[in-house]
Amino acid sequence: MHEGPVTEEIIRIACEAAAEQKGRVTAINLVVGEDSGFIGESIQMYFDVLSEGTACTGARLHLEGVKPKLRCTRCGQLFYRRPFSFTCPACGGDGRPTEIGKEFYVKNVELEVPDTCI
Ligand SMILES: [Zn+2]
Structure with a gap:
């Protein structure tokens, strides 16, 4: 379980933005x-x-999932990985893993800022 440290990091980023x-x-x-x-x-x-x-x-935590995509080594097409298959749907070539699906980052932080006008 390594979600603890990354969650602390997420909270730190969000709290800094709030501060x-x-x-x-x-x-x-x-x-x-x-x-x-x-x-x-x-x-x-x-x-x-x-x-x-x-x-x-x-605060609410919104998680946006990203499905992994493969890139065909023959025609270069990006396609979603299917279970137990690395075959390109366009040409039947072999797909290789890409960075798509390995993302992990804070997209943005929504804040409530008190009205400073009196
Ligand atoms: Zn292909």
């Missing part, structure tokens, strides 16, 4: 590739515990 704007975090949008090795449910679980008492308390 800059003197606001609080309402939502965090995360991009999580299916091949990233991170499990959304675990991140959510850690987030609920670790965000307690920070500017992220009560």
Whole structure:
């Protein structure tokens, strides 16, 4: 289980953004590739515990999954991986794994900034 440290990092990034704007975090949008090795449910679980008492308390965590894609070595086409198959649907060539599906990053942080006008 390595979701703990990355969740701490996500909270740190979001809290920094909140501190800059003197606001609080309402939502965090995360991009999580299916091949990233991170499990959304675990991140959510850690987030609920670790965000307690920070500017992220009560924030929603949105996870955007990315399906892995392969690139055909013959025609260069990108296609979604199917179970137990690396065959290109266009030409029947062999597909090789790409970086698509290995993403893991904070896409953006939604903040609620208090009205500074009196
Ligand atoms: Zn092909």
